[in-house]
Amino acid sequence: MRIRGWLWVLCLAVLAAAGGLRLTRGGWRGAVQTDLLAMLPDTEQNPVAEAGIRVLSQAAGDRAIFLVGGGEPGPAKAAGRAFAEALDRTGAFRQVLGVLPPLDPGLVTGFYAPYRFRLPFEPRPPALLRTALATRLASPMGSGPGSGPAEDPLGDEAAFLENLPLNSLHVVQEDGLLTLRTSGGCYILVTAALRGSAFDPEVQRSSLGAIAAAEGRLAAAFPGSRLLRTGGVFFAADARERAEWEAGLISWGSLAAIVALFLLVFRSVRHLLLGMACIGAGLVAATAVTLLVFGRLYLLTLVCGASLLGVAVDYPFLYFANQLGAGAAWEARAALRRLLPALLLGVTTTLLGYATLGVAPFPGLRQMAVFSMAGLTASFLTVFLVLPDLLGRPSPPRPALMARLERLLDGWGGWARRPAFTRLLVLGAVLMGASLVRLRVDDDVRGLIQPSGRLRAEERRLRELTGLSGSGRFFLVEGGDEGQVLAREEALRARLAPLVGSGALDGVQAVSSFVPSPAAQDLALARHREEAGPLAAALAAEGFRPAVAGRLEAGLQAAGAHPLTVDAWLRTPFATPFRMLWLGTTAHGQGSLVLPLGECPSPVLAEAAQGLPGVRLVDKALSVSALLGHYRRLANGALALAVLLVGLLLVRRYRWGSVAILGPPLLGMLAALAVLALAGSPLTLFNTIALVLVLGFGVDYTVFLAEVRTPSTLLGVLLAGFATLLSYGLLAFSGTPALRGFGLTLGLGVLVSILLSNVALEVRAK
Amino acid sequence: MNSLSFLLLAGLALGAREAPSAGSLTAHLKEAAVVHADFSQVRTLAALSRPVKASGSLVLARDLGVIWELRRPVALTYVMGPRGLLVVTPEGRRDRRSAREAPMVAQLGQVFQSLVQGDLKGLEAWFTVTGRGTPQHWEVTLLPRPQAAAFLKRVELSGGLAIQRIRLEEAGGDLMDLTFERTRLDAPLTEAETRLLAQD
Numbered sequence: 001m002r003i004r005g006w007l008w009v010l011c012l013a014v015l016a017a018a019g020g021l022r023l024t025r026g027g028w029r030g031a032v033q034t035d036l037l038a039m040l041p042d043t044e045q046n047p048v049a050e051a052g053i054r055v056l057s058q059a060a061g062d063r064a065i066f067l068v069g070g071g072e073p074g075p076a077k078a079a080g081r082a083f084a085e086a087l088d089r090t091g092a093f094r095q096v097l098g099v100l101p102p103l104d105p106g107l108v109t110g111f112y113a114p115y116r117f118r119l120p121f122e123p124r125p126p127a128l129l130r131t132a133l134a135t136r137l138a139s140p141m142g143s144g145p146g147s148g149p150a151e152d153p154l155g156d157e158a159a160f161l162e163n164l165p166l167n168s169l170h171v172v173q174e175d176g177l178l179t180l181r182t183s184g185g186c187y188i189l190v191t192a193a194l195r196g197s198a199f200d201p202e203v204q205r206s207s208l209g210a211i212a213a214a215e216g217r218l219a220a221a222f223p224g225s226r227l228l229r230t231g232g233v234f235f236a237a238d239a240r241e242r243a244e245w246e247a248g249l250i251s252w253g254s255l256a257a258i259v260a261l262f263l264l265v266f267r268s269v270r271h272l273l274l275g276m277a278c279i280g281a282g283l284v285a286a287t288a289v290t291l292l293v294f295g296r297l298y299l300l301t302l303v304c305g306a307s308l309l310g311v312a313v314d315y316p317f318l319y320f321a322n323q324l325g326a327g328a329a330w331e332a333r334a335a336l337r338r339l340l341p342a343l344l345l346g347v348t349t350t351l352l353g354y355a356t357l358g359v360a361p362f363p364g365l366r367q368m369a370v371f372s373m374a375g376l377t378a379s380f381l382t383v384f385l386v387l388p389d390l391l392g393r394p395s396p397p398r399p400a401l402m403a404r405l406e407r408l409l410d411g412w413g414g415w416a417r418r419p420a421f422t423r424l425l426v427l428g429a430v431l432m433g434a435s436l437v438r439l440r441v442d443d444d445v446r447g448l449i450q451p452s453g454r455l456r457a458e459e460r461r462l463r464e465l466t467g468l469s470g471s472g473r474f475f476l477v478e479g480g481d482e483g484q485v486l487a488r489e490e491a492l493r494a495r496l497a498p499l500v501g502s503g504a505l506d507g508v509q510a511v512s513s514f515v516p517s518p519a520a521q522d523l524a525l526a527r528h529r530e531e532a533g534p535l536a537a538a539l540a541a542e543g544f545r546p547a548v549a550g551r552l553e554a555g556l557q558a559a560g561a562h563p564l565t566v567d568a569w570l571r572t573p574f575a576t577p578f579r580m581l582w583l584g585t586t587a588h589g590q591g592s593l594v595l596p597l598g599e600c601p602s603p604v605l606a607e608a609a610q611g612l613p614g615v616r617l618v619d620k621a622l623s624v625s626a627l628l629g630h631y632r633r634l635a636n637g638a639l640a641l642a643v644l645l646v647g648l649l650l651v652r653r654y655r656w657g658s659v660a661i662l663g664p665p666l667l668g669m670l671a672a673l674a675v676l677a678l679a680g681s682p683l684t685l686f687n688t689i690a691l692v693l694v695l696g697f698g699v700d701y702t703v704f705l706a707e708v709r710t711p712s713t714l715l716g717v718l719l720a721g722f723a724t725l726l727s728y729g730l731l732a733f734s735g736t737p738a739l740r741g742f743g744l745t746l747g748l749g750v751l752v753s754i755l756l757s758n759v760a761l762e763v764r765a766k
Numbered sequence: 767m768n769s770l771s772f773l774l775l776a777g778l779a780l781g782a783r784e785a786p787s788a789g790s791l792t793a794h795l796k797e798a799a800v801v802h803a804d805f806s807q808v809r810t811l812a813a814l815s816r817p818v819k820a821s822g823s824l825v826l827a828r829d830l831g832v833i834w835e836l837r838r839p840v841a842l843t844y845v846m847g848p849r850g851l852l853v854v855t856p857e858g859r860r861d862r863r864s865a866r867e868a869p870m871v872a873q874l875g876q877v878f879q880s881l882v883q884g885d886l887k888g889l890e891a892w893f894t895v896t897g898r899g900t901p902q903h904w905e906v907t908l909l910p911r912p913q914a915a916a917f918l919k920r921v922e923l924s925g926g927l928a929i930q931r932i933r934l935e936e937a938g939g940d941l942m943d944l945t946f947e948r949t950r951l952d953a954p955l956t957e958a959e960t961r962l963l964a965q966d
Contacts, residue, residue, distance in 0.1 A: 134839045137809060138820035148938050150813035543816045 001389040008385040012281055012378065019288025022295060032243075033296035034236040035199040039364030040445070043623035046616075048586045049476050052593050053620050055580050056472060061198040061232030064093075064207065066190040067462055068218070070226035073179070073186040079222040080177055080188025086217045087192050092210035098177065098190040109161060111572050113147055117528045117559035118521040121156035126534035129154075133542045150548050151555070153539060165513050166574065182465055187228075189466060198232035204240075207233050230459040235451050242452065243299035246734050250306035254727040258313055261719055266320055268395065274387060275316045281382040282312035286375030294367050300448070301367045303731070303739055308372055310727025311350070311697075312379035315343060317723065318704065318716035319383055323395050325402065325712020330394035336384065342707045346700035347380050349646060353696030356638045357689050360631040364448070365689075405711035413761040425756070429667060432674035439673060442682030443629035445621050447737040473602060473619035475594040475609060478586065482566055485590045486517035488614045492594055495608045499600055506598035511581050515569045525559055532556055632685040639692050646699055654706065657763030661706060664760065665698025668753035672745040686742040694749030697724055701753060702760035709761055721754040801826040803928075803949040810941040827955060830963040849965045862965070893921070902926050 023031050033039070037057055042050050068083045069076025084098025112119065124132055136155045152158055178189035192211075196203040215227055258279070262272040286308060290297060297305075322335050351373055358369030415421050475492055479485035489512035499505040516524070536549040566582060569575050583591040596605055606617040643666070650658035669691045676683060701717045728750070731743025806821040825833040831847025845852040853861040893908040908921040919935040928949035934942040955963070 131840060135842060137811075137814075137818040138807065138836055138839055138842075140834045140836075140844055148813070148936075148940070149811055153813075543814045543818070545813060545815050548813050 001386065005386045005389050008381060012284055015288040015292075016284050019284075019291040022291040030201055031291060031297055032201070032240060032302060033199065033298050034201070034204070034240045035197075037620075038199075038296075039298040039300060039362075039367070040448075040620070040624050041360070041362045041627060043620065043627055046476070048478060048583065048588060048591050049616070049618045051586070052474060052476050052583060052591075052618060053472070055583065056474060056593065057232070058580075061236075062194050064192045064194065064211065064229060064231035064233055065462065065466075066192070067180065067187040067228040067465060068190055068225060069187045070185040071224055073181070075222060075225065076186040076188055077175060077177055077179070079218060079225040080190060082221055083188075083214055083218045083227070084190045086214035087190070087210060090210035090213060092195065092206040093192040094195050095193040096190065097192075098188065107572070108164065108166065108574055109147070111569075111574075112157065112161060112564075113151075114562060115521075115559070115564040116147060116152060116157040117556055118516070118525050118564055119157060119160040120516050120520045120524050121154075121159065121527070123527050123531070126531065129531070129534055129538035130541055133538055133544075137542070150544075150551070153535070153544065153548070153552075163513075165507055165509055180465055187465065194233060198236050201240075204233055204237045208237055228458050228462045228465075230455075230462050234455055238452050238455055239299055242735050243302050246736075246739075247302045247306040249733065250303065250727060250730040251309055253730050254306070254309040254723065257726050258309065258723055261317075261722065265401070265715070265719065266324065266395065267398075270390075271320055271395070274390060275313055275320070277386070278316045278379045278382045279309055279312045282308060282375035282379035285378030286371045289374035290367055290371045293370055294363070298364050298367055300364050300736070300739070301371050303734055303736070304368050304742070305371050305375075307727040307731055307743075308375045310723040310725075311372070312375055313723050314700075314720035315347070315380050315383040316387065317719040318343065318713075319387060319391075320395075321712045321716030321719060322708075323391060323712075324398060324715065325710050326394065327397045328394050332388040332391045336388050339708070342704050343380070343383075345649075345703050347376065349699045350376060350693070350696040352642065353693040356635060356642065356692045359634065359638065360627075360685075362627070362631065401715075402711050405714050409709075409711055409714050409761070412758045416759045416762055425663075425667065425759075429670060432667075432670045435674045435677045437677075438680075439677040440682050441629070441632065442684055443625045443632060445624040445628060447684055447686075447741070448628075450736050452735070472621060473596070473605075473617065475596070475605075476591065476616050476618050477594055478588050478591045478614045480589040482590050483518040484614070485592050486512045486515060486566070487519050488612065489592060489594055490517055490520060491612055492609055492615050495612065496596065496605075499596075499604070499608060504598070504600045504604065505596050509578065509581065509595040509597060511566060511569075511578065511592050514575065514578065515564055515566050518563055521563055525556075528559075529556055628685050632683070632688055635685055635688040635692070639688060639695070642692060642695060646695065650699075654763050657706070657760075660759040660763045661699065661702045664702055664753045664756040665695050665749070667756055668698050668749035668751070669694050671752040672749040675748055676741075676745065681741065684738060684741055686738045687745045690742045690745035691749065693746055694753060697721075697750050698753030698757070701757045702763075705757055706760045706763040717754070717757065721750060725750050725754075799828045800953065800955050801949065801951055802953050803946045806945050806947075808943045810943075812939060825955070825959050825963075827959070827963055830955075831965075833959055833962055843962070845962050845965055847963060847965060852962070852965045854962070899924075 037053075066083065068080040080098055084096050087093060087098075088096040132154055136153070137149065147157055180187040180189060192207075194203050194207055198204070211229070218225060218227060258275065259272065262268075262275055266272070283305075286305060287297070290301065319336070319339065322339060323330050323332075326335060354369050354372045354376070356369075357372075358366045360366070477485055477488050477492065479488050489510045493508055493510055493512065496505060496508050500507060532553060535552070539549050539552075540546070570579060570582060581593045581595065583593065602617060602619045602622050609615050609617055643662070647658060647662055650661050654661055672687070672691065672694065673683070676687060701721060704713050704717050707713075725747050728743050729747035731739050732747060734740045734743065802823070802825055804821070804823045807819070809818045809820075811818065820836060820838060822835045822837040824835065827833075831845060834844040834846070836842045836844070841856045843854040845854070851863045855861075893910055895906065895908055897904060897906040899905050903926055904924065906923045908923070910918045910920075915937070919937055919939075921935070922931075922933045923929060924931050925946075928951075929946055931946070932942075932944040934944075936942070
C-alpha cells in the first residue's frame with residue numbers, strides 16, 4: 001500500500017480516537033441521546049418560552065408514576081403499600097411517595113387566614129347583606145373551610161379556598177395512601193422520583209431494574225393486582241430499545257445480504273474484506289464526525305445510519321465489478337482513472353441530496369445529513385486511496401456470468417429501443433401524475449416521535465383515572481414585575497373561564513389562582529372596607545355578637561400592611577406541585593406558565609388568548625409541526641431546484657440524452673409519489689427528502705450505464721442498487737412512521753429508477 | 767371542603783341504608799329509590815347570641831342526588847349530584863358549579879353515590895363508623911379521620927324505622943342539629959324534581 005493509503009488509515013484512526021474521546025460517562029450507551037425533544041429545533045423566538053418547555057418536560061420527566069391495585073380497597077391498599085416499599089428498598093429512587101405522612105389540612109387555611117381581606121370575592125349590594133348572612137347560616141354547606149362564621153361571616157374566604165385548584169387530581173388520602181376509587185376498582189397512586197435525568201442511561205438501567213423487581217414481587221404477593229405506569233423514563237427506554245432493535249435489524253440484514261452478494265459474485269474473501277473495510281471506514285468516520293460535531297447520537301441517526309451500510313458499499317461494488325469485467329487486462333489505477341468522472345459525479349449528486357437534509361435548522365435532520373455525508377465520503381475515499389494498491393492482480397475470470405450480463409444488457413437495452421416501451425412509459429407517467437391529485441400532506445411531528453402503543457394506552461388510562469395533565473402546551477405569561485404577571489394571568493383566566501364552564505377544558509393551573517395580583521388584592525381590600533359599615537349593621541340584625549364586628553374592623557385595619565406575595569406562597573409545602581409554574585426573573589422581567597388542563601384544541605386556546613398583552617400559547621408539538629411543514633415546502637423547492645441543476649449539468653454533457661439520464665429517477669420519484677397517493681399515505685418532509693436521494697442515486701445509475709456501457713458496469717449498478725434498496729427498504733419495518741415513509745419512498749424510487757435505467761444505455765456523451 | 771353537607775348526606779344515606787351493627791334494621795328502606803322528608807335545622811354558634819333556625823324539605827334520589835329545599839329563613843334550593851352543585855333561587859336564577867370547576871363537590875357526589883348504593887367502605891375513608899342499638903332505636907357515631915378533623919369533631923345519627931336526628935359538632939365547637947320528620951318512602955319523583963336532579 002502506498003503512503004497516501006497509510007495516511008488515510010492514520011487519518012481515520014485519529015478521527016476515531018477523537019470521536020472516542022467524546023464518549024465519556026456511560027460509554028457507547030451514554031453517547032445515545034434518548035431525549036427525543038433534543039433532536040427537535042428550538043421553535044420559539046423567545047428564549048423564555050424554550051426555558052418553559054424545558055421546565056415542564058423536566059417536571060414531567062423526572063419521576064415515574066404508578067397506579068397499583070384495581071380491585072377491592074383492602075387488597076389494593078396492601079398492594080400499593082407493598083409496591084411502594086419494594087421500590088423504596090431498592091434505593092434506585094431519590095424518593096418514593098406512596099405512604100404519606102399525615103397531612104395537616106389546616107395548612108392551607110392557616111396560610112391564607114392572615115390575608116383573608118385581600119382575597120378576591122364577588123361583591124353584593126349592601127341591601128342584600130342580611131340575606132347573604134342568613135343564607136350562609138342556613139346553608140346545608142355549613143361553614144366550609146377557613147376561619148368560620150365569626151371571622152368570615154359572608155363566606156368569602158371559604159369560597160376562595162373551595163375554588164383553589166389544589167385537588168385537580170381525583171385522588172384522596174386514605175390511610176396515608178393516595179387513593180383513587182373508580183368503577184373499575186380501587187387504585188393507589190405511587191410516584192417515584194428518579195435519581196437523575198430520565199435520559200441518563202445509568203438512571204434508566206437502575207430505575208427500570210428496580211421497577212421490574214418490585215413488579216415481580218407485587219405479582220407474586222398480589223396476583224390479581226394491576227399496575228399502570230407512565231413517565232419519561234419509560235418512554236426514553238422504550239424509544240432506545242426500539243431504535244436499537246431496528247438499527248440491529250437493518251445493519252445485520254444489510255450486512256448478511258452484502259456478504260452473500262460478495263460471495264456469490266466475487267467469490268473472494270479478499271474482496272469481501274476490502275468491501276467491509278470500506279463500510280467500516282464509512283461507519284467509523286460517520287460516527288466519529290457526528291460525535292465531534294454533536295456530542296451525542298440521536299436515536300433517529302442510529303436507525304437511519306444503519307442504512308448507510310448499503311450506500312457505503314456502492315463504490316467498492318462499482319470498482320470490483322469493473323475489475324471482474326476487465327479480466328486479465330486489469331490495471332487497478334488506470335481503471336480508477338477511467339471510472340473517476342462517473343464516480344465523482346455520482347458521489348457529488350448523492351452528497352448534494354444528503355446536504356438538502358441539513359438545510360433545515362433541525363438538529364435531528366442535520367445529524368442524519370452529517371452522518372451520511374461523512375460516511376459516504378470516507379467510503380469513497382477508501383475506494384480511491386486504498387483499494388487500487390490492494391487490487392493489483394486481476395480477479396479470476398467469470399465468463400459465464402459476463403455472458404449472462406451481456407445477454408441481459410442486450411435484451412433489456414433492446415426494450416428501450418421499442419416505441420411501445422416509450423409509449424408505455426409516457427402512459428404510466430400520465431396515469432401516475434393523475435393520481436397525485438389524491439396526495440395530501442401531513443406535518444405532524446408525532447410521525448417522528450411515536451412511542452409504543454402499550455405505553456401510550458397505559459399513560460392515557462392513567463391520566464384519565466387520575467386527572468393528571470400530560471400535555472406539553474402552556475401559556476407563557478410575561479410582565480415587567482410580579483404584579484403585572486399575576487394581573488395578566490388573571491386576564492387570561494377570565495378569558496379561559498367560558499371554556500372551563502362549557503367543559504372544553506378540565507381546568508386551568510396558574511399561580512394567580514393561589515396568589516391574586518396586587519391589584520386584585522387591593523380591590524378586594526377596598527371592597528371589604530366599603531362594605532364594613534353596612535356589614536356591621538347587618539351582623540347586629542342577624543344576631544351576631546357585637547364583638548364580631550369589632551374584630552372584623554380591627555382585622556381590616558391591619559390587612560393593608562401585609563400583601564400576599566408569590567415568595568411567601570412558594571415557601572409553603574402545598575405549593576410544591578405548582579412551583580414549576582413560576583419562572584421568576586427572566587430576560588424580560590418576570591414570567592410564569594399557565595397550564596390549560598384537558599384536550600381543548602390549541603387553536604381554540606390561542607383564539608381565547610388573542611390580543612392579551614404578554615400572553616402567548618406555546619405548543620411545542622404544534623410549533624414543530626408548523627416548522628416541519630415550512631421545511632417540507634422548502635424541501636419541495638429544493639427538490640425542484642436540484643432537478644434543474646442536475647439537468648443543466650447533464651445537458652452540457654449529454655444534450656438531448658439528458659432526458660434519458662434524468663427520466664428514470666424522475667419516473668421513480670413519480671412512482672413513489674403515486675403509491676403514496678393511492679395508499680392514502682400523506683406526503684411529509686421525509687418523503688420529500690427521500691425523493692431528493694432517489695434523484696441522487698438514480699442519476700448515479702444512469703450516468704454509469706451511459707458512460708461505461710459494459711456488462712461489468714451493469715453488474716456494479718445492479719449490486720449497488722440492490723444494496724441500497726435493501727438497506728433503505730428495511731427502514732420500512734421501522735416503528736417510526738417518518739422513517740417508514742422515508743424507507744418506502746426511497747426503496748420504491750430506487751427500484752423503479754434501476755428498472756428503467758436501460759433507457760440510459762442509448763445515450764452517448766457529446 | 768363541604769364537610770357538613772357531606773356528613774349530612776352520609777347520615778341520610780346511612781339512615782336509608784344500613785348502620786354497620788344495626789343489621790337489617792332498615793331493610794325495607796333499601797328498596798326505596800326515593801325518599802322525601804321535611805327537615806328543621808338549628809345551629810348554635812359561638813359568634814351568635816341566639817341559635818339560627820332553618821327549615822325546609824329534602825328529596826333523596828338513589829343514583830341521582832339530593833334536592834335540599836330551604837324554605838326558611840330564605841327560600842333557596844340546593845341540588846347536589848354527580849354533575850356538581852346547582853343553587854336555584856325562587857326567581858329561578860341558577861348558579862351552577864360543575865364537577866370540573868369544583869372537584870370537591872364532584873367527589874362529594876361520587877362518595878355520596880357509593881353510599882346510596884350501600885358501599886359503606888366509602889365512608890370509612892373519612893370516618894370511623896360505629897353503631898349500636900336496636901332496629902327500633904339505633905345510633906351511629908362518625909369520628910373523623912385526620913383529613914376531616916380540621917372541620918369536624920364528631921357526628922351522631924339516630925333513628926328508628928327512618929332517620930330522625932343528626933348532630934354535627936364542628937371543630938370550633940359550633941353545633942348543628944338536624945331533625946327529620948314526615949319521612950315518606952312511597953312517593954315517586956315529580957317531574958319538577960326529576961328536572962332539577964338532571965341539573966340541565
